[in-house]
Amino acid sequence: MEKGLSHVQFRCGFGKGVLSEISEQMTPLEKADSNYDVNPLYQQGLSALHEYQRRHTELNYDLTQVEATFPDHVWRSTQRMTEDNETAGFFVMDSSRKRRNLFVDFVQLAQNRYSVREYASKPVSQDLLDKVYEVSMKTPSVCNRQATRVYQITDPEKIATALKIQDGFNGYGMPPVLLLITSDIRAFMNNNERNEPFVDGGLFSMSLLYALEAYGLATCPLNAMFSLSSDRKTRALLNIPDYELPVMYIAVGNFPESVPVCRSTRRDPKTIVKKI
């Protein structure tokens, strides 16, 4: 829903499937939680719906059909939300401050990283990418085995084909650079280590994301959750040997002057930390 709201080329009436899921989930949530009106998930649902209504009303788009799929009180309860509500939806990020990213502290860097799905037309400097790889090599790996591999794809046709197979970046222009992170499983010994390719590859990918952000580049992590057929097609396209496992993609580009990004609200850490 937030992705749809943050598109530069806004498509009126998008997201019917997701809207009907939100509608279906609100009533069970009301029943399951007596304090549902302050439940963060409930609030996020309402907030996304509020933003959806606001954007379509602005554009005079008739939402009668969508409204009919919602319980009346849910559809109307968004009216209690104020314009400055920041629970869900999107905001337009001013990218000019990203130029100073090498000089901001880690907390600020991490708090201000957002997935960016639309990029400036300016090509990405290879020099910067090489610096990004250099610092990402400091990522720890099991027994320092360094099994992660990176495919840097800049051929526009290959990028378009890879992302068509990937199927999670639809409706956006193509990024100028696409990275595929893989793990060379020959670095692993036995079945106890079966998850390590993804652990090490995941850690390396996060380093890449932060290093790219630090060097002022815009990124979006993209899944490599391939069916067998997508896996085969991707391997053939990028010439990936059998002994490497795809971990994930990262789309990379220069920031446009300003860009809409999804808020993607996080849970309260108290709800995920168990102190033992």
Ligand SMILES: Cc1cc2nc3c(=O)[nH]c(=O)nc-3n(C[C@H](O)[C@H](O)[C@H](O)COP(=O)(O)O)c2cc1C
């Ligand atoms: C492993 C992974 C796979 C992802 N796959 C996709 C994807 O296929 N398409 C997409 O638009 N975003 C994808 N994302 C981006 C997430 O939606 C995004 O990171 C999340 O909503 C949090 O937002 P933020 O990155 O702006 O903090 C992926 C993120 C991760 C970490």
